[in-house]
Amino acid sequence: HAKYLGGDGYQFYSDNLQTHGIERLQLENQLRKALDDAQLVVYYQPKQDLPGGALRSAEALVRWQHPQHGLLAPAAFIELAEETGMIVRLGEQVLQQACAQASQWYQNGQPMQIAVNLSVQQLRQRGFAEQVAAVLLATELPAHYLQLELTESMLLEQLDVVEQNIAALRALGVSLAIDDFGTGYSSLAYLKRFPIDTLKIDRTFIAGLQQGAQDAAIVRAIIVMGHSLGLQVVAEGVEDEAQRQLLRDYQCDQLQGYLIGRPMPANELTPHLARELPIDSL
Ligand code: C2E
Ligand code: MG
Ligand code: MG
Ligand code: MG
Secondary structure: OOOOOOOOOOEEOOOOOOHHHHHHHHHHHHHHHHHOOOOOEEEEEEEOOOOOEEEEEEEEEEEEOOOOEEEEEEHHHHHHHHHHHOHHHHHHHHHHEEEEEEEEHHOOOOOEEEEEEEHHHHOOOOHHHHHHHHHHHHOOOOOHEEEEEEEHHHHOOOOOOHHHHHHHHHHHOOEEEEEEOOOOOOOOOHHHHOOEEEEEEOOOHHHOOOOHHHHHHHHHHHHHHHHHHHEEEEEEOOOOOHHHHHHHHHHOOOOEEOOOOOOOOHHHHHHHHHOOOOOOOO
């Protein structure tokens, strides 16, 4: 059994960073400066493989080391970044850092596949897939050690450029996951149209696993459906042992959540990783 890994201890600032009026403008200027001054840091939350229990992958989650307010969670600034378009630069920086870190783990003989969250604004950029290819090349990371997380709503975009980027990313060998699966539109047609290889079941369904029959039925159905489409299925927000047992029984492929480990700096995660030869079948 994997141990519970460390705390992440960030603050949320629901009060003094409330984003309206002058404070919002201030925060916007501070975020622009943060992008210029490299104040964004990437935390890594491990995922556990089932049934073996190994840690071979992690999700990259952005944090802002704010000069006055301390370490801020995405809830304090992602929406603002989206609204101002700064999310594109933010996403570039997270991708760059995450690939550099994954490359370091790879070269140390502790290969980890790193999942990076995307904004739809990145996918709407012409040449986005080429940018990703350039980052992989520069960091010397084999493409299959990068997973990009999309949301269901992004796949409903009718833009050709989004579809072209997704196809080009898959052609590079990058893994593509659908984040928060089950919370968006229930049309599953996009699973046919897009070269997705992984589903991440939203944590609200995992939270309800022991509460009654409904969430358990939904989780089992997603796993069975995912497997019959040849997809890997990840459970998000696994917080207790009973959930782990159920998900193991349902043959879920990977677990992510506080039970396995909190998001943490790379150097805190490294000691928990096994040393092994690179696995090319990830
Ligand atoms: P997400 O991609 O669904 O990431 C999972 C969130 O669930 C993370 O919150 C993580 O800390 C939290 N989490 C993990 N395990 C548990 C658990 O067992 N219980 C509970 N209650 N929560 C758990 P975080 O780090 O605050 O990130 C929030 C959201 O911000 C992410 O949700 C993602 O949508 C967005 N985000 C984070 N980093 C980036 C980024 O680099 N780019 C973009 N575009 N969005 C990002
Ligand atoms: Mg995610
Ligand atoms: Mg998620
Ligand atoms: Mg989520």
